[in-house]
Amino acid sequence: MAASGARLHLVTPVWNRSTRGIRGLSRAVGPEGSQKKGRSLLQFLADRFYDVQALREYLLRKQVLTVHQKNRPFTYIQERFGPHVAGVYFILKQGGAVKFQGKEWIRSNARGHFPLDFVTFQAVPVEAVDASGCAINYQGLDSLLALKELQSLWLQRCPHVDDWCLSRLHPLANSLQELSLAGCPRISERGLACLHHLQNLRRLDISDLPAVSNPGLTQILVEEMLPSCEVLGADWAQGLKSGPEEQSRDTASPIPA
Amino acid sequence: MLRRALRLGLGRGPLSRGLGTHRGDSTLDQNGKLSEIKKKIQSVLPGGAWNPLYNTSHLPPEHSDVVIVGGGVIGLSVAYWLKRLEKRRGAIRVLVVERDHTYSRASTVLSVGGIRQQFSVPENIQLSLFSIEFLRNINEYLAVVDDPPLDIQFNPAGYLLLASEKGAAVMESNVKVQRQEGAKVCLMSPEQLRNKFPWINTEGVALASYGMEHEGWFDPWCLLQGLRRKVQSMGVLFCHGEVTRFVSSSSHAVTTSGEEVTLKRIHEVHVKRDHSLEYQPVECAIVINAAGAWSGQIAELAGVGKGPPGTLQGTRLPVELRKRYVYFWHCPQGPGLETPFVIDASGAYFRREGLGNNYLGGCSPTEEEEPDPGNLEVDHDFFQNKVWPPLAQRVPAFETLKVRNAWAGYYDYNTFDQNGVVGPHPLVVNMYFATGFSGHGLQQAPAVGRAVAEMVLDGHFQTINLSPFLFNRFYLGVKVQEHNII
Ligand SMILES: Cc1cc2nc3c(=O)[nH]c(=O)nc-3n(C[C@H](O)[C@H](O)[C@H](O)COP(=O)(O)OP(=O)(O)OC[C@H]3O[C@@H](n4cnc5c(N)ncnc54)[C@H](O)[C@@H]3O)c2cc1C
Numbered sequence: 001m002a003a004s005g006a007r008l009h010l011v012t013p014v015w016n017r018s019t020r021g022i023r024g025l026s027r028a029v030g031p032e033g034s035q036k037k038g039r040s041l042l043q044f045l046a047d048r049f050y051d052v053q054a055l056r057e058y059l060l061r062k063q064v065l066t067v068h069q070k071n072r073p074f075t076y077i078q079e080r081f082g083p084h085v086a087g088v089y090f091i092l093k094q095g096g097a098v099k100f101q102g103k104e105w106i107r108s109n110a111r112g113h114f115p116l117d118f119v120t121f122q123a124v125p126v127e128a129v130d131a132s133g134c135a136i137n138y139q140g141l142d143s144l145l146a147l148k149e150l151q152s153l154w155l156q157r158c159p160h161v162d163d164w165c166l167s168r169l170h171p172l173a174n175s176l177q178e179l180s181l182a183g184c185p186r187i188s189e190r191g192l193a194c195l196h197h198l199q200n201l202r203r204l205d206i207s208d209l210p211a212v213s214n215p216g217l218t219q220i221l222v223e224e225m226l227p228s229c230e231v232l233g234a235d236w237a238q239g240l241k242s243g244p245e246e247q248s249r250d251t252a253s254p255i256p257a
Numbered sequence: 258m259l260r261r262a263l264r265l266g267l268g269r270g271p272l273s274r275g276l277g278t279h280r281g282d283s284t285l286d287q288n289g290k291l292s293e294i295k296k297k298i299q300s301v302l303p304g305g306a307w308n309p310l311y312n313t314s315h316l317p318p319e320h321s322d323v324v325i326v327g328g329g330v331i332g333l334s335v336a337y338w339l340k341r342l343e344k345r346r347g348a349i350r351v352l353v354v355e356r357d358h359t360y361s362r363a364s365t366v367l368s369v370g371g372i373r374q375q376f377s378v379p380e381n382i383q384l385s386l387f388s389i390e391f392l393r394n395i396n397e398y399l400a401v402v403d404d405p406p407l408d409i410q411f412n413p414a415g416y417l418l419l420a421s422e423k424g425a426a427v428m429e430s431n432v433k434v435q436r437q438e439g440a441k442v443c444l445m446s447p448e449q450l451r452n453k454f455p456w457i458n459t460e461g462v463a464l465a466s467y468g469m470e471h472e473g474w475f476d477p478w479c480l481l482q483g484l485r486r487k488v489q490s491m492g493v494l495f496c497h498g499e500v501t502r503f504v505s506s507s508s509h510a511v512t513t514s515g516e517e518v519t520l521k522r523i524h525e526v527h528v529k530r531d532h533s534l535e536y537q538p539v540e541c542a543i544v545i546n547a548a549g550a551w552s553g554q555i556a557e558l559a560g561v562g563k564g565p566p567g568t569l570q571g572t573r574l575p576v577e578l579r580k581r582y583v584y585f586w587h588c589p590q591g592p593g594l595e596t597p598f599v600i601d602a603s604g605a606y607f608r609r610e611g612l613g614n615n616y617l618g619g620c621s622p623t624e625e626e627e628p629d630p631g632n633l634e635v636d637h638d639f640f641q642n643k644v645w646p647p648l649a650q651r652v653p654a655f656e657t658l659k660v661r662n663a664w665a666g667y668y669d670y671n672t673f674d675q676n677g678v679v680g681p682h683p684l685v686v687n688m689y690f691a692t693g694f695s696g697h698g699l700q701q702a703p704a705v706g707r708a709v710a711e712m713v714l715d716g717h718f719q720t721i722n723l724s725p726f727l728f729n730r731f732y733l734g735v736k737v738q739e740h741n742i743i
Pocket of ligand 1: 328330331354355356363364368371498501547548550555582665667668691692697698700
């Protein structure tokens, strides 16, 4: 058979060359790429036993699931009291704070409890939300976007707020005047570019964003894009480390004139 | 134990039914035995990728349930979904054959990375919506334990399509369809356009449509590498080589209308290695044609289109190489951070690239202007004559710009209707297509991979019904009418 006669030869030198090429590539992208020096015991076991591998994959999935669960909408409340109340409930449940127009800030106490009398404020617009440090993500924004009259939004140090989330803020364009994204680890200049939809912004805090590759230039470009907005960037944050946070917690009227 | 296994392997003849025995050569034989021993040892000892002797993972296996021709983004996505949707872990063996592991000519890495929902055919919109969800959750879909998360570098800047008076009515009806499918697209008048993007000259623009969410551009290389890393961890095999031949058998059948047809089934794929005249046959049950711009040739190898003209047998896969240029320029006074992916009514397009006032763009030539696809050289006159004039008219700041770089890539161009071909061939019964995307294949890859996997595993489409994209349409002459081909 001619076909079988021409089958593979294993040791031609040319082959060895290309073999190395392939292996080199797979090392760069494949699982071998993770063979670092300081491996954990789990990693060591995982390389040898499939069950450990499966366990670790499960743990990885679990992490993701927890965030998803925290961001599920409260459908029951939504049906009973409308999206407005459900949005407020969602923020409070996450550990954030909410301010209805002309009222005091509402926030949960140390044990996660909060007064439920806001249910009666259905006709009162929410003017400010402080979700700093909350686990809110892309899905969770659904609840937030129900608050159509929102003027101030603080999303400082939110671990799951990313560029995709920023691309969803445009429905708030008519009302939103103040936005703080300081310290969000996953926001880059690519997401900041979408903020041009928010033409009513008067104050924007983009300090301390580690994923922004070029903070100085980015700030200038954001200022050009939003000419009537005061943009707080890198150097501003250095002098006033805890400034924006205190302000968000304590000021009754968070929008400086 | 190791020594015993070694002795076992070397001692017994039948065990070394490896690659080596196809030739009488003694060194080869030894090597064949070694790989056999290695397999033996691996089967005795617990653990996965432990390589006691040396690595032969670059060689194609002798059998694989599915052979995917082409390791671009489409091929890898099919591999991913096959493994993900398989009923039991390790139920199907998947082999991806790619002839160029540097991807130097693959469309995937030469594309401009755009994703949009501004199409006119509902299926195209659905594919893109599925893909954007995939990209957004890419670190859930493509997570690999111990590997760093992927950064797909998505720029959610939106697409801005401009229409002249002639095209305005079509644009309006397209946007209606897009909204129905769930895309976030809005229409803008020239006045609104000027307010939002003062750098645009709206002369000759009657209407614009602008994607508010889910549209923009991303890094195709990152998607490709992420898929590759993931499918490797799922047990998909890779092989570096070129598919040169299919061995198939045929049988005759009569259709309900009394027509006699020849059904073909591929049994073996021949994979030729680089710099070598030899090839390795791989026995397989299913072949996926994901060879991008070269998929027409692969179809021909399988006998598609070899028959009297006008019959199903004589219907070719109408996918060709078409050369497209991308130019990269710098313009200090150019539009800022808010710049979307702009597609002018003339067909010329551009988008921002990074922060330094850099842009990239191009334009598809007319049928008469099609350049020779024999090489990937760039025609700089094309920019001067065809791309620059409409763009400088639209964005006056572009009158002063400096081209810094340019490249060319191949569209997997479907000459029939510029849309994807997805699903099995009616006569070569175990060849499935995933090709012909003509400039929007990157953004459809995650969804198309799933559709093909569903077709292979369940026999029909489930998530998105892609039956309008089946091969049959070339024979029946039914075009998928997409207005927004760029
Ligand atoms: C300039 C340009 C801009 C584009 N812009 C966009 C865009 O903005 N958005 C978008 O969605 N799409 C875009 N595209 C289209 C997109 O790139 C393609 O549709 C998509 O990448 C196709 O993927 P693929 O995997 O089928 O092809 P490829 O990436 O070309 O992969 C096919 C692979 O098959 C291999 N192969 C071929 N023949 C054989 C063989 N016989 N044996 C083994 N291997 C073989 C090739 O080496 C190649 O690597 C653009 C394309 C170009 C050229």
